Amino acid sequence: MITTVRGTRDILPAETPSWRVLEETAREVFAAYGYQELRTPVFEQTALFARAVGATSDIVEKEMYTFADRGGDSLSLRPEGTAAVVRAFIENNLHRSLPWAVYYMGPMFRYERPQKGRYRQFHQMGCELFGAEGPLADAEMMAMVLRLLRRLGVDASLTLEINSLGCMACRGPYRTQLFAFLQEHVAALCEHCRQRLQRNPLRILDCKGEGCRAVARQAPFMKDHLCGACADHFQGLTTLLTALNLPFVVNPLMVRGLDYYNRTAFEVTTTALGAQNAVAAGGRYDGLVAEMGGQATPAIGFAMGMERLALLLDAAQVKLPRPDIYLVVVGDAASRQGLVLAEQWREAGIPVVVDPLGGSMKSQMRRADRLQARFVLILGDREMTEQGLLLKNMANGEQVFLKWETAVAQLSALAA
RNA sequence: GCGAACGUAGCUCAGUUGGCAGAGCCCUGGAUUGUGGAUCCGGUGGUCGUGGGUUCGAGUCCCAUCGUUCGCCCCA
Numbered sequence: 001m002i003t004t005v006r007g008t009r010d011i012l013p014a015e016t017p018s019w020r021v022l023e024e025t026a027r028e029v030f031a032a033y034g035y036q037e038l039r040t041p042v043f044e045q046t047a048l049f050a051r052a053v054g055a056t057s058d059i060v061e062k063e064m065y066t067f068a069d070r071g072g073d074s075l076s077l078r079p080e081g082t083a084a085v086v087r088a089f090i091e092n093n094l095h096r097s098l099p100w101a102v103y104y105m106g107p108m109f110r111y112e113r114p115q116k117g118r119y120r121q122f123h124q125m126g127c128e129l130f131g132a133e134g135p136l137a138d139a140e141m142m143a144m145v146l147r148l149l150r151r152l153g154v155d156a157s158l159t160l161e162i163n164s165l166g167c168m169a170c171r172g173p174y175r176t177q178l179f180a181f182l183q184e185h186v187a188a189l190c191e192h193c194r195q196r197l198q199r200n201p202l203r204i205l206d207c208k209g210e211g212c213r214a215v216a217r218q219a220p221f222m223k224d225h226l227c228g229a230c231a232d233h234f235q236g237l238t239t240l241l242t243a244l245n246l247p248f249v250v251n252p253l254m255v256r257g258l259d260y261y262n263r264t265a266f267e268v269t270t271t272a273l274g275a276q277n278a279v280a281a282g283g284r285y286d287g288l289v290a291e292m293g294g295q296a297t298p299a300i301g302f303a304m305g306m307e308r309l310a311l312l313l314d315a316a317q318v319k320l321p322r323p324d325i326y327l328v329v330v331g332d333a334a335s336r337q338g339l340v341l342a343e344q345w346r347e348a349g350i351p352v353v354v355d356p357l358g359g360s361m362k363s364q365m366r367r368a369d370r371l372q373a374r375f376v377l378i379l380g381d382r383e384m385t386e387q388g389l390l391l392k393n394m395a396n397g398e399q400v401f402l403k404w405e406t407a408v409a410q411l412s413a414l415a416a
Numbered sequence: 417g418c419g420a421a422c423g424u425a426g427c428u429c430a431g432u433u434g435g436c437a438g439a440g441c442c443c444u445g446g447a448u449u450g451u452g453g454a455u456c457c458g459g460u461g462g463u464c465g466u467g468g469g470u471u472c473g474a475g476u477c478c479c480a481u482c483g484u485u486c487g488c489c490c491c492a
Contacts, residue, residue: 006483058490062417080492112490113417114483124492192489208488258491267492278492305492330450361450369452380450394452 007112007120015310018318022152022309023105026125029148030103033140035127038102040084042109046074052083052292054259056199063110077109080258082285082301085128090294098131098297105306117276117308126282126303130289133298135233138264138284139240141300145268145280146246148304153314154270158279161251162241162266163223164234165202168287170227171262175201177220185215205253221252233263260285264300272312279312280304323353325411326373328364330380338379341389341404348408352377369394375414377402 004010011019027037050060065077078084081104094100105125112118127144129137142160149155166174179201186194190209197204205216226234241248256265265283282302290296325345329338335358342352353373355364361380368376378390389407391414392399402410 003483063490108492110491113488114485115487116485118491122492126492276491281492303492308492328451360445362448362452363444365450365452367452373452376452378451382450390451392451397452399451 005120007114009119017320018310018313018315019306021318022306022313023125025151026103026105026148029144029151030127033101033127033144035101035103035129038085038088038104039106040078040081040088040104042107043075043077044084044087046076048083048087049076049079052086052260052288053080057259059110059258063112065109065111079108079110081106081108081124081126081303082128082258082260082288085301086285086288086292086294086299089128089130089297090289090292094130095289095295095297100130101127103127115276117305117311119307123306124303125306126301128299128301130297130299132300133286135236135240135264137300138233138237138266139244139246141282141302142241142248142266143244143246145282145302145304149268149279152309152312153317154279154309154312157271159269160241160246160248160266161254161269162237162248162264163251163254164226164230164263165256165261165265165283166222166226166230167262170225170230171222174220174222174225177225178202181219182215185218188212188215202255206255216253223250223252230263237264256281256283260288260291262286266302268304270308270312276305276308278305279308320372322372322374323351324374324414325350325352325377326368326371326375327352327354327377327379328361328368329355329358330361330364330378331384334379334381334384337384341379341407345408345411348412350408350411 030037046064046066049064053060055061059079064079067075069075085102085104089095089100103125106123107121108124109121111120114120127141129141142162146155146158146160149158165171179197182189182197182201182204186197188211189197189204190207190212193204193207193209193212202222204212205219207213207216223234238248238250251267254265254267261283263284263286266281267278268280269277270279271277280302281304282300284298284300286298287296289299327338327342329335338354342354345352353371355367357367358364361378365376373394376392376394378392383389386401387404389402389404390399391402391410
């Protein structure tokens with residue numbers, strides 16, 4: 001048997017309704033804040049991700065699906081959404097139409113060890129806003145994320161955490177200070193953190209190892225060493241979140257995994273998903289557009305993991321589709337006549353499900369019941385001779401007789 | 417990439433010191449010959465994840481492999 005590739009899966013019809021709730025609710029909320037949909041290719045030149053996400057990040061170093069195409073170009077399946085959005089922004093000269101507010105949703109690919117809520121092909125949706133520099137944009141985006149989560153009914157046990165990662169001006173000095181501190185306490189760090197001390201000391205702050213956490217708590221915090229502009233920005237953000245009545249926690253140890261972030265970083269976490277606790281995460285990346293060759297443009301964005309949202313989604317919101325009218329046909333002649341009638345009704349805009357398996361009336365009725373059809377139309381020998389149909393209301397069992405000629409009018413009254 | 421647990425019917429699971437592969441749900445037929453749901457009775461459905469090994473005999477023990485789950489890591 002040929003099966004799905006490890007870390008991928010089918011989303012079967014039993015599950016697609018909740019995915020649609022997810023997608024449709026998100027589209028509504030994003031649109032309400034002025035975001036429009038952007039669709040980018042699922043694969044790009046490998047160099048795009050290497051430069052945007054960071055050549056030394058774990059994602060690029062060991063998690064990308066990278067391959068050479070037949071022309072010899074190195075391509076990669078997208079491991080995240082922002083890089084392609086930035087590429088599209090630059091490539092289409094959109095700095096002339098600021099603000100540019102877009103959302104995307106779709107599959108992403110990372111070669112990771114699969115776990116609950118973590119797949120090799122997974123789905124993210126996210127928003128990116130180009131052109132807005134001040135904390136108003138940050139606060140509004142967080143409000144939007146939380147509104148969406150509330151609308152989805154997944155807001156129980158969620159926490160909004162924020163931090164500031166500083167900017168080019170203040171991160172450098174802070175980094176040397178942090179490095180000096182960590183070097184004094186190198187003995188208490190885990191092996192992995194000792195290795196990344198040189199390369200990426202900031203990441204040590206959110207290591208989950210006990211020794212590292214103890215050190216991290218004593219370490220100098222970025223938020224205490226921000227330059228004036230960054231401090232103002234962060235202060236402005238907290239003031240706005242308070243004004244919006246959005247509860248938040250300042251987590252000075254939160255560091256984003258992707259290299260492009262500066263200033264505001266935020267994360268929405270849950271206690272309901274085990275180790276994969278991040279539901280949504282994002283931040284500001286004011287330097288990325290310029291770094292990627294575009295005209296310097298401030299930007300902020302976030303992404304949320306759709307598998308994780310689907311796991312949390314309030315089942316009460318998901319309405320399973322149920323047919324209004326289910327046609328039961330008994331006998332060959334009735335089957336043919338049923339097909340013709342059903343097409344006439346559909347032509348008139350009336351949806352009809354025709355029992356596709358036939359067999360005894362009992363078994364067809366059972367299938368209609370299983371689908372929770374509101375009405376069943378019965379077409380058997382008796383109805384054939386009388387050129388009519390029996391219409392049964394499945395809720396109360398009442399039955400009325402219809403003639404073929406007048407059925408369209410009577411059925412459209414039902415479907416309305 | 418590292419550590420651990422688990423893979424038995426479509427689903428959820430039981431299976432004793434190694435001795436005939438089971439239950440519930442689902443599906444299906446009947447009780448009810450043209451009518452769903454409730455009840456009762458019957459039925460279909462298994463390369464026990466896969467491949468080796470030990471043994472008279474393996475779902476059970478051993479090895480390998482694939483997959484899932486949990487933790488690490490990473491992250492949405």
